[in-house]
Amino acid sequence: MKRLYFLVIICLFSGLSGLRAQELAGLNEAIGALKSITENGKSSSTGFDIKYIYTNESQPSVILDSIIGSVEISGNNMYCRMNGTEAIRNEKYSIVVFKEEQLLLVGAARQDSAIDPLLSMQSIIVKSGAVSCNISVKGAVKTINIQFKQGALCKEMIMVVDTAKRQLRSLDYLVKSTMLVDPSMQAEQQLPQGYDEYALVRSTYYNYHNPKQTEDRFKEDQYFFKEGKTFKPTAAYSNYKIVLATPNL
Structure with a gap:
């Protein structure tokens, strides 16, 4: 489900x-x-399964x-994978990758x-x-x-x-x-x-x-890049739509 x-x-x-x-x-x-x-x-890199x-x-x-x-988890960086969804947080962005929907949700890191x-x-x-x-x-x-x-x-x-x-x-x-x-x-x-x-x-x-x-593992450039103020998916995610969760990102 x-x-x-x-x-x-x-x-x-x-x-x-x-x-x-x-x-x-x-x-x-x-x-x-x-x-x-x-x-x-945060003090030392750690991983676990859920x-x-x-x-x-x-x-x-x-x-x-x-x-x-x-x-x-490594410092303030985090990577999470659940079924067909991945989520990444680094110092600059929070990113959620919905593989089935071919959607990249991008917001400011919090x-x-x-x-x-x-x-x-x-x-x-x-x-x-x-x-x-x-x-x-x-x-x-x-x-x-x-x-x-x-x-x-x-x-x-x-x-x-x-x-x-x-x-x-x-x-x-x-x-x-x-x-x-x-x-x-x-x-x-x-x-x-x-x-x-x-x-x-x-x-x-x-x-x-x-x-x-x-x-x-935590770098955003594997998912998208910016041309001016426009976010564009990388070749590996060329069929994905990017949705910005944070205005004026």
Whole structure:
């Protein structure tokens, strides 16, 4: 289901800037854990694989869809691949490559960019109206359970963090199933038969490693170049349409 990938983008990376950060017991500790992981990736190059699965809230053992991807981080540079989509962030640009649609989405680089899963999780925690945050610790493993306000896009988020290795192990979140259906049904808040009100999306993070990468991985000139103020695709992406996400880029 291609919509699962876009659900990940929408749920984790949606614009929630109109909401205020919450003063809530345990929340600063949760944010601090994610900041520690992010800083660990910036101090030395790191890579890891990600697997997402989707189920109904009432039947978490029945997998309805899944996608697999990988991430590489070097300083402020990041590369992310999921199925037929790639995302790159360097010092200047944020780029998303939609291979099936033959589309290049180009915007100005932002450190809270939607293509960075760790920063995006941190952002949604800060801005999304959490009502409770419970933390349990077993050895080096910290489990963070955050509940959100009634009717929110995300109902619950559970993170498991290895504090010794400064690595995220897993993330579970409950999101409204309307985010999974076709846009027409989404607009009318309709759900096909068999869908719960909320869906469980579980991501696991594994195979942490020091990637054998070159700086070419993060360079924009493999995708496009500029002639004056006009962006043009390179020969390898000559059939792609470029859409600018940032005005006057």
